Amino acid sequence: MNAPDGTDTAVWCDRCGEPLTTAAPPGPAPHAACAAARELEPPRFCPRCRRRMKVQVLPKGWSATCVEHGTTSS
Numbered sequence: 001m002n003a004p005d006g007t008d009t010a011v012w013c014d015r016c017g018e019p020l021t022t023a024a025p026p027g028p029a030p031h032a033a034c035a036a037a038r039e040l041e042p043p044r045f046c047p048r049c050r051r052r053m054k055v056q057v058l059p060k061g062w063s064a065t066c067v068e069h070g071t072t073s074s
Contacts, residue, residue, distance in 0.1 A: 012050040014043035043072065 013020055015034040042055050042062035046069055053064040061074035 010047035012045055012047050014038070014045050014047040015041075017045035017050050017052075020047075042074070 011020055012018070013031050013034050015038055016031070018031075021030055042057060043064050044053060044055065045051065046053055046066035049066065049068050051066055051068060053066050055062060055064045063071055063073040065071045
């Protein structure tokens with residue numbers, strides 16, 4: 001999704017694919033479990049378009065490819 005200034009912004013969680021929200025309900029922060037899990041594993045969903053990404057885990061890191069937005073790597 002493009003922001004008003006023309007840049008791409010993350011609107012989806014890259015681990016579970018659910019929307020990121022700015023209004024936090026009382027209690028733990030939304031997607032706190034996803035953020036903790038992302039310390040150890042690669043993203044599964046594109047944070048810009050919510051498409052499932054092709055993920056390759058290598059001995060020295062990982063790469064994740066979205067057909068629309070390209071490749072991200074560790």
